[in-house]
Amino acid sequence: MAWSTGPDRSAAATLDTDTGTWVAARVGGALEAVFETVAATRADTAALLARVTADGRRPTSADLAALRPGLHLRLTRQELVSGVGFVAAPGLLADVPAWLEWWQSGADGVVRPLLLDLDPGQSAYSDYTHWDWFALPRDTGRRAVAGPYVDYLCSDEYSLTLSAPVRMDGRFAGVAAADVYLRHFEAAALPLLRRLPRPAYLVNARGRVAASTDPARLAGSLVKGPDFGRLLAEAVPAGHDGLRLVPCHGVPLVLVQDAEGDGG
Structure with a gap:
C-alpha cells in the first residue's frame, strides 16, 4: 500500500x-444537502416497512404509495435533486419480484413517476442489483455516490446517484436514493x-x-x-x-x- x-x-x-x-x-x-433528502426517504421507508410487518404481513408495491407525498416534497425543495425514491431488494415485496418507487422532476418542473417494465423476460433493466448505487450500500452498509454514468434507467442524462441502505428487521430491504444531473x-x-x-x-x-x-x-x-x-x-x-x-x-x-x- x-x-x-x-x-x-x-x-x-x-x-x-x-x-x-x-x-x-x-x-x-453541497452533497450533504442531497444526502439529507436520501436520509428522509430512508427514514420514511423504514417506518413504513415496520408498520406493515407489525401487521403480520409482507409489504406490497401498493404500500409504497404512502411514500409519495414526501418524495414529491423533496423534489420541489432540493434544487440539485432530479429524482428520488426507494428501490426494493428483490423478494422484499409480496406481489412483484422487483420495484422502484421513483419520482422525478422534468424540465417543466412537473413531478412524474418513473414507469418501468421490470419483467425479467422483457426488460434489460429488470436486474438493477449489480449497479453501484444499489450494490455499494448493500455490500458495505454505508451510503454511496455512484457515477457519473449515463442513467438509461431514469433520464438518459449523465448523472450521479446518492444512495443509502434501508433495513427491515435487521436485514437489507433496498436503497433510498436521489439522482443529481452531472451538469x-x-x-x-x-x-x-x-x-x-x-x-x-x-x-x-x-x-x-x-x-x-x-x-x-x-x-x-x-x-x-x-x-x-x-x-x-x-x-x-x-x-x-x-x-x-x-x-x-x-x-x-x-x-x-x-x-x-x-x-x-
Whole structure:
C-alpha cells in the first residue's frame, strides 16, 4: 500500500488548513444537502416497512404509495435533486419480484413517476442489483455516490446517484436514493475546484471521477491508485505518489490534488 495517513503528520496538519481542505468541505456541504433528502426517504421507508410487518404481513408495491407525498416534497425543495425514491431488494415485496418507487422532476418542473417494465423476460433493466448505487450500500452498509454514468434507467442524462441502505428487521430491504444531473453538480463543484492553484478532481469510492479541472482526468473516467473506499472510511487526509487526498467531510467523495499545488 503506497499511501499513508500516519508517517507524515506535518503534511496532514498542512492539509487541514489549506485551500484544498476548504474546497473539500464546501463540496461535502453541497452533497450533504442531497444526502439529507436520501436520509428522509430512508427514514420514511423504514417506518413504513415496520408498520406493515407489525401487521403480520409482507409489504406490497401498493404500500409504497404512502411514500409519495414526501418524495414529491423533496423534489420541489432540493434544487440539485432530479429524482428520488426507494428501490426494493428483490423478494422484499409480496406481489412483484422487483420495484422502484421513483419520482422525478422534468424540465417543466412537473413531478412524474418513473414507469418501468421490470419483467425479467422483457426488460434489460429488470436486474438493477449489480449497479453501484444499489450494490455499494448493500455490500458495505454505508451510503454511496455512484457515477457519473449515463442513467438509461431514469433520464438518459449523465448523472450521479446518492444512495443509502434501508433495513427491515435487521436485514437489507433496498436503497433510498436521489439522482443529481452531472451538469448540475459540476455547476456547483467546478467553481470550487478552480480556486485551487493546480488542476484537481473528485473521485468516488470506486475511483470514478465526478468532476475535474484536470484535462487528463475527465468526468466519468476511472482513476487507478489507492483504496479510495478505505480512505473514505478512515476520513482523514492522506498522500499517494505526490498527490494529496482529502475526503469531502462525511460524503463519499475524495478531492485529489497535486501535493505541490497548495498556494493557500
